[in-house]
Amino acid sequence: MLNSKIPSGPLAEKWTEFKGHCKLVNPANKRKLEIIVVGTGLAGASAASSLGELGYKVKAFCFQDSPRRAHSIAAQGGINAAKNYQNDGDSVFRLFYDTIKGGDYRAREANVHRLAEVSGNIIDQCVAAGVPFAREYGGLLSNRSFGGTQVQRTFYAAGQTGQQLLIGAYQSLERQVALGNVDMYARHEMLDIVIIDGKARGIIARNLVTGKLERHFGHAILLCTGGYGNVFYLSTNAMGSNVTAAWKAHLKGAYFGNPCFTQIHPTCIPVSGDHQSKLTLMSESLRNDGRIWVPKKQNDNRRPNEIPEEERDYYLERRYPAFGNLVPRDVASRAAKERCDAGYGVGSSKQAVYLDYADAIHRYGKGEVNKRNLHNVSEEEVVKLGKEVVKEKYGNLFDMYEKITGENPYEVPMRIYPAVHYTMGGLWVDYELMTTVVGLYCLGEANFSDHGANRLGASALMQGLADGYFVIPYTMGNYLADDIMTKAIPTDHPAFVEAEKAVADRINRLMNIKGKQTVESMHKRLGKIMWEKCGMARNEAGLKEAIVEIQALKKEFWRDIRIPGSIEEMNPELDKANRVADFIELGELMCLDALNRRESCGGHFREESQTEEGEAKRNDEEFSYVAAWQYAGEHQWQLHKEALNFEVAKPTQRSYK
Amino acid sequence: MSSNNLNLTLKVWKQKNSQDKGQFETYQVKDISDEMSFLEMFDVLNEKLIAEGKEPVTFDHDCREGICGACSMYIDGKPHGPWLANTVCQLHMRAYKDGDTVTVEPWRANAFPVIKDLMVDRSAFDRIIQAGGYISVNTGNAQDANNIPIEKQLADDSFAAAACIGCGACVAACKNSSAMLFLSAKVSHLALLPQGAIERKTRVLNMIAQMDAEGFGACTNTGACEAVCPKEISLTNIARLNQEYLLAGLTAEK
Numbered sequence A: 001m002l003n004s005k006i007p008s009g010p011l012a013e014k015w016t017e018f019k020g021h022c023k024l025v026n027p028a029n030k031r032k033l034e035i036i037v038v039g040t041g042l043a044g045a046s047a048a049s050s051l052g053e054l055g056y057k058v059k060a061f062c063f064q065d066s067p068r069r070a071h072s073i074a075a076q077g078g079i080n081a082a083k084n085y086q087n088d089g090d091s092v093f094r095l096f097y098d099t100i101k102g103g104d105y106r107a108r109e110a111n112v113h114r115l116a117e118v119s120g121n122i123i124d125q126c127v128a129a130g131v132p133f134a135r136e137y138g139g140l141l142s143n144r145s146f147g148g149t150q151v152q153r154t155f156y157a158a159g160q161t162g163q164q165l166l167i168g169a170y171q172s173l174e175r176q177v178a179l180g181n182v183d184m185y186a187r188h189e190m191l192d193i194v195i196i197d198g199k200a201r202g203i204i205a206r207n208l209v210t211g212k213l214e215r216h217f218g219h220a221i222l223l224c225t226g227g228y229g230n231v232f233y234l235s236t237n238a239m240g241s242n243v244t245a246a247w248k249a250h251l252k253g254a255y256f257g258n259p260c261f262t263q264i265h266p267t268c269i270p271v272s273g274d275h276q277s278k279l280t281l282m283s284e285s286l287r288n289d290g291r292i293w294v295p296k297k298q299n300d301n302r303r304p305n306e307i308p309e310e311e312r313d314y315y316l317e318r319r320y321p322a323f324g325n326l327v328p329r330d331v332a333s334r335a336a337k338e339r340c341d342a343g344y345g346v347g348s349s350k351q352a353v354y355l356d357y358a359d360a361i362h363r364y365g366k367g368e369v370n371k372r373n374l375h376n377v378s379e380e381e382v383v384k385l386g387k388e389v390v391k392e393k394y395g396n397l398f399d400m401y402e403k404i405t406g407e408n409p410y411e412v413p414m415r416i417y418p419a420v421h422y423t424m425g426g427l428w429v430d431y432e433l434m435t436t437v438v439g440l441y442c443l444g445e446a447n448f449s450d451h452g453a454n455r456l457g458a459s460a461l462m463q464g465l466a467d468g469y470f471v472i473p474y475t476m477g478n479y480l481a482d483d484i485m486t487k488a489i490p491t492d493h494p495a496f497v498e499a500e501k502a503v504a505d506r507i508n509r510l511m512n513i514k515g516k517q518t519v520e521s522m523h524k525r526l527g528k529i530m531w532e533k534c535g536m537a538r539n540e541a542g543l544k545e546a547i548v549e550i551q552a553l554k555k556e557f558w559r560d561i562r563i564p565g566s567i568e569e570m571n572p573e574l575d576k577a578n579r580v581a582d583f584i585e586l587g588e589l590m591c592l593d594a595l596n597r598r599e600s601c602g603g604h605f606r607e608e609s610q611t612e613e614g615e616a617k618r619n620d621e622e623f624s625y626v627a628a629w630q631y632a633g634e635h636q637w638q639l640h641k642e643a644l645n646f647e648v649a650k651p652t653q654r655s656y657k
Numbered sequence B: 001m002s003s004n005n006l007n008l009t010l011k012v013w014k015q016k017n018s019q020d021k022g023q024f025e026t027y028q029v030k031d032i033s034d035e036m037s038f039l040e041m042f043d044v045l046n047e048k049l050i051a052e053g054k055e056p057v058t059f060d061h062d063c064r065e066g067i068c069g070a071c072s073m074y075i076d077g078k079p080h081g082p083w084l085a086n087t088v089c090q091l092h093m094r095a096y097k098d099g100d101t102v103t104v105e106p107w108r109a110n111a112f113p114v115i116k117d118l119m120v121d122r123s124a125f126d127r128i129i130q131a132g133g134y135i136s137v138n139t140g141n142a143q144d145a146n147n148i149p150i151e152k153q154l155a156d157d158s159f160a161a162a163a164c165i166g167c168g169a170c171v172a173a174c175k176n177s178s179a180m181l182f183l184s185a186k187v188s189h190l191a192l193l194p195q196g197a198i199e200r201k202t203r204v205l206n207m208i209a210q211m212d213a214e215g216f217g218a219c220t221n222t223g224a225c226e227a228v229c230p231k232e233i234s235l236t237n238i239a240r241l242n243q244e245y246l247l248a249g250l251t252a253e254k
Ligand SMILES: Cc1cc2nc3c(=O)[nH]c(=O)nc-3n(C[C@H](O)[C@H](O)[C@H](O)COP(=O)(O)OP(=O)(O)OC[C@H]3O[C@@H](n4cnc5c(N)ncnc54)[C@H](O)[C@@H]3O)c2cc1C
Pocket: A038, A039, A040, A041, A042, A043, A044, A061, A062, A063, A064, A067, A070, A071, A072, A073, A074, A075, A076, A077, A078, A079, A161, A162, A188, A189, A190, A191, A224, A225, A226, A227, A236, A237, A238, A241, A242, A244, A245, A281, A421, A422, A443, A444, A445, A446, A457, A458, A459, A460, A461, A462, A464
């Protein structure tokens, strides 16, 4: 039976109640407890530094050459917090409610409420640590709006919010390294969990520079290893983002929660050819000011600037007047797909829609004219002033667009299309962020916990930092307080020896296949199956086909892959092979989960379950649960259901009209 | 959008490991679309090399969006290649003509030893941050964020310095392999903010001491670093660093 350990009592008091009664570890004992943190993105760096500050002995791992390069660095738009600095009606309750509703009622109320409660502390903490958020002329913090909400609660640093937050957490982490509280292992990849007497007690990691395997003991282990969007090959994730750590934990007993819940982001630069290695996001914040449209005529080949206003279809404003261009991501993505599938797409591939800044430039230009008290200003002058404002807000994004496409978005509308972006699914965790393996925790994007079937913009950064700074330092006490008598287990313990041998055997097997196909080409094929059959729209027949195809791909992979070089050296192809092998297995589970969930909710759109207007149709009677999958041998899983109870935010059909 | 295909000759530095002496290898790549990124062109090359049973070229990369700072190639004598304010992952093949020969090397600096081919060890930068590139606050109990108003200009300047991605191009461009631009960006980011001003003296002294210990060279104000910096970190940061250093040196109680 799954025990989510949600504290009793009224929703708004659960966290306070929990903190008041959770077990504590005294400072002298903390020094004896060793904690392994795998992953040093926002979740991992904030956890490792906070635990180091508390006095635990921490070892932290990442596969990049420095913790400062984790995928979190790429987050653009912002981070939410219920500060209500804008006096526009925001509150902890509203942030909680928006997140539950945005997630299409598939998240746990207690976790989400806690997230909203600590959101304000995150901003305070980050400012204290020197994160240079955007400010107003009066010196106070500035906010912007994001999709799925009607208040301005998003804090940002131009289009580089993730970078600034990660640098803040990284600096705190390096401070703990300097103080000797954290040992940092960069260019290391965790390849297995070691379990002793039913508890997670260590990891096997590979030093990516030397290729050597290492054993590391910990009283507890935190996986903060990010999302698995790269199972689709093309995504907005960094090239190295992978599922391996979470997958190894899954094979060792950690249940996987809602694996099919994937977020397809509406505003990304479209695919330009077969050579494409990744997709680039254009931050959702651009939907604040930009307007999305397609021509009213099918297959209209005119240039965008030649299409008069009355011949443009601002389809989001038309279909969703209340939220307009700011509908949640899943809704915006499906609407773009619908228009393109119906023949209204633009650009050479016809798989794109326009994101247009002409109106915004004009509006901001007018604003500047008023602010500066200018008179007799020419239209050109207004546009020039407007462009300056837009540049300040979104300059780096516009530059990025121009570098990639060779087009100037200040002059012509951007072409955008949805792309895989984020995974709401992940390792199942209880209220304390512990997985179903005792002593093994999971934080950040790697867990399934807070976003239900669709994540709202600017809330992943919030969740990562909430987990690392403000949740785990408390919740771990409940476990560690009972573990203070456990001495460090020597790594020549048979469980370590056996785990290391299994990892070594697998690597040898991979290297010895010596087949014909490259890892990259296999990964591309997996991605194609996933995108076509488990992507923006899913149906029973397609998912069943996908499972068969993925099983066949797995056989082919293990028969015909070719990895150059040797084991005991820097060998990125081998690293990639290890990861892709796990993605293939995950792909099968995602399709199985999507097949099982015969309803549409959030980003999971089952074609069989839609309203007459083509909106996602939930089925609360049958599917108001978290699907937690237990691994039961190759191609086999057992489903456990965690029922979701909504005491405060009563489920209704989501409407953004 | 036009899409033209290019055939190119690549001269790429190959070095098995830090002990190996290393040498250039010449490769031909064909039918490269000008819509590809420079790294995608390397992907094509590597796929071809693997298929031919040869060793692919190892290089650092991750985000491919110009923000993580991992990518690091010295292309035809310029860190990150020909475009201004750009990282290699953002460089696109539009920059080249059919028939071009392109030479690609790793960052070269004593403080950045080569790991393999184009991949170098930049952990010295982490150790410089460890020496003081932070504000000493523990998690919890920070005051309300809006209790620290900060003049917009100062906040913007601090942000501009904090935009450094730690790529090391500044070091690679400098004939002395100085890390001053990187260091000054961090010192400016923190010293400009009231929260960071408290530790400004010890910070600058300790970070500079660490930079020297790592074997980076001295700054002779040539400005090669600024010219190649993908994030346009300005030389004025170095001027600020020097002021901070002087001030700290005059008043530090040792
Ligand atoms: C382009 C882009 C823009 C985004 N913009 C926003 C935004 O504006 N607002 C927002 O809220 N969210 C945004 N997101 C989402 C958000 O950035 C991520 O969800 C979040 O940063 C994930 O943080 P994390 O700490 O969980 O994982 P990551 O930052 O992905 O870190 C994972 C860490 O785990 C390590 N790791 C992984 N596997 C292993 C292993 N086997 N062994 C050792 N180490 C391992 C990695 O080295 C890394 O240190 C964006 C995402 C993308 C792709």
